[in-house]
Amino acid sequence: GRGQATALIDVCRARDEYFEETGVYVPVCSDGGIVYDYHMTLALAMGADFMMLGRYFARFDESPTARVNVNGQYMKEYWGEGSARARNWQRYDLGGASKLAFEEGVDSYVPYAGSLKDGVNATLYKIKSTMCNCGSLSIKELQQKARLTLVSSTSIVEGGAHDVVVKDRNHQTVSYQ
Structure with missing residues (x-):
């Protein structure tokens, strides 16, 4: 019943404390709900070492x-x-x-989501781009440097494309945002 992000942050904090006390590192899996590229980057930034990606791969x-x-x-x-x-x-x-x-x-x-090869390549480029934006060359650096910020639904809309007509490249239709 807990949010995945909250659970992941708490477990990773406990993992890191355990590592400091014992020298034993226990890898943590982010398990559940990962579908899109940004979900992966968030999970890694919150401390995950690896992820369950069933729903992500099911799309291809x-x-x-x-x-x-x-x-x-x-x-x-x-x-x-x-x-x-x-x-x-x-x-x-x-x-x-x-x-x-x-x-x-x-x-x-x-x-x-189409082809697995195309989808995974795009995902890797997006994760690397976000890491670069955080000044990180490794996942460990991402975990240290990333800053997660709570934003409102309005700021998400305003932060994306709005008040334009967006072309759908696949079907040549348009939608107004």
Whole structure:
């Protein structure tokens, strides 16, 4: 029930304290909800050593699920590891009469993203660009130098393209923002 960012920051803080006390470094995984490039950069900046990227990879051509049209937008099927669908694959067999009593993951759709090669290349360029903007040449430096700032939804809109007509390069349609 905690926000992923808050949980990650708290766990990484405890990991770092443990390292200072014992000299034993325990890598931390950011697990859950990572879909877009900026999610990865945020997770790394907050202290993650690696990430679970199921939802990110599910968006690409190479994922085994069908590409479907949902309300005029192409999507790919996605289900989380803690979903009923994953449980049906018996990944969570507890043995005997015991069954997993609750569902943690979702069975849903994610926005279609095209080719894996193109998507991963773009992601790596974006992460490197953000690291460069923070003056960081390594993930460790990013974790030390990055400053996360809470912003309002209005500042997000005003910080992006607004009061222009944006061209959709893929479908040659326009949307007003």
